[in-house]
Amino acid sequence: MTKQEFVKEKEQIRKDIEEIKERNRRVEKDKAWETSWERKILVAILTYVVVVLFFIFAKLPNPFINAIVPTLGFLLSTLSISFAKKLWIKNK
Numbered sequence: 001m002t003k004q005e006f007v008k009e010k011e012q013i014r015k016d017i018e019e020i021k022e023r024n025r026r027v028e029k030d031k032a033w034e035t036s037w038e039r040k041i042l043v044a045i046l047t048y049v050v051v052v053l054f055f056i057f058a059k060l061p062n063p064f065i066n067a068i069v070p071t072l073g074f075l076l077s078t079l080s081i082s083f084a085k086k087l088w089i090k091n092k
Contacts, residue, residue, distance in 0.1 A: 040078050047071050 001009075033039055048071040055063030 035082070040075065044071050044075050047074050 048067050051067040051070050052063045055066055060066065
């Protein structure tokens with residue numbers, strides 16, 4: 001291998017490492033978003049709005065009050081899922 005080829009290969013390795021580091025940063029941010037309270041609250045709000053609209057169009061009683069139940073169900077499920085995941089990882 002010539003010196004020029006060696007330098008070129010070294011630069012390619014450096015570039016590959018930087019690309020991997022950048023990908024890891026994106027993955028870490030995506031994971032942080034997936035487990036964030038901001039995401040859970042946003043999804044809960046969207047869930048509430050969709051359920052209220054459904055209840056209104058279905059002409060069900062008290063749509064604004066009754067839509068709280070599925071929204072709370074979602075929030076409780078997100079809390080229990082992280083607990084279940086930790087338990088599952090511990091037992092694997």
